[in-house]
Amino acid sequence: MKKFAVIGLGRFGKKLAVALSMSEAEVIAIDIKRDEIDSIRDQVSHAVRLDSTDEQALISQGVDKADVAVVGIGQRRGGFEAAILTVVNLKNMGVKNIYARAINLVSGQVFKAVGATEVVYPEIEAAQRWAYKLIAPQVTDKIDFAPGYSLARISAGDSFHSKTLVDLQLRKKFNVNLIAIKRGKFAADEKEGKIINVPMPKTIIYKEDILMVSGSDINLAKLPQD
Known part of the structure; x- marks a missing residue:
């Protein structure tokens, strides 16, 4: 101990x-x-x-x-x-x-x-966390692993619903990498809570899926909020 x-x-x-x-x-x-x-x-x-x-x-x-x-x-x-x-x-x-x-x-x-x-x-860290939370409310949890870069959890909004990774182009549009997916209640024909450790280009994202993503804090804040 x-x-x-x-x-x-x-x-x-x-x-x-x-x-x-x-x-x-x-x-x-x-x-x-x-x-x-x-x-x-x-x-x-x-x-x-x-x-x-x-x-x-x-x-x-x-x-x-x-x-x-x-x-x-x-x-x-x-x-x-x-x-x-x-x-x-x-x-x-x-x-x-x-x-x-x-x-x-x-x-x-x-x-x-x-x-x-x-x-x-x-005090400084709390202020920074709150500032980021206000700017990027779609990012529910964030783990800093290098200055300015984080591993974050976001909830997929309506703009993600029923779209594949190819459709979303997260890396090309936002320079953000998708690491894993936890299925939400709107996932078609898949059990809620199922974990997809290796998302593929044709993997479909549904509203309220939980996405584990990585990238710079600036780019993570640019992800869609709805």
Whole structure:
């Protein structure tokens, strides 16, 4: 079982700690505020109030043995300095995987410079996801696998109904590749939920089929919405 230390129990840290715990991971939740510790005590393996800028205090709770440490300390009113010192402590303690929550790219660069292995930008990432969702509502799920490129799931609209891949010309018109199809309720003579792993040129698409496609985010957003 992996051991996680989540340091800083604001909105991000608390939700992350609880989610990890629900996945049956061992979670040490740490904050300097007693009320934050009390609010999460029954939802994680161990919750402790301490100052994470104190390296010995962290070691006394076994944080040096964590597989992953996440620093989610709020960065206002001296929080940024505390977060930096915490990352430095974790690095000195030999924690191999250190994730730091940053509110902007500049603070992220600082965290990387002092030893964070990964930087998380929840506010920026959430804004980007919502912007894309508003621009391309037909894309219901998206997995980023390279900057600007994604694997996405879309629901086929009326403009796709009863057309073959040759008719649709997804690669030629949109520079998008169709990877797989999950049949919907309008698929003729085929069971709903059937998976077609290798769509062929003569494969017919029906309204509400789920299409797994890959391409650039810009091109995926251009796919028909109806």
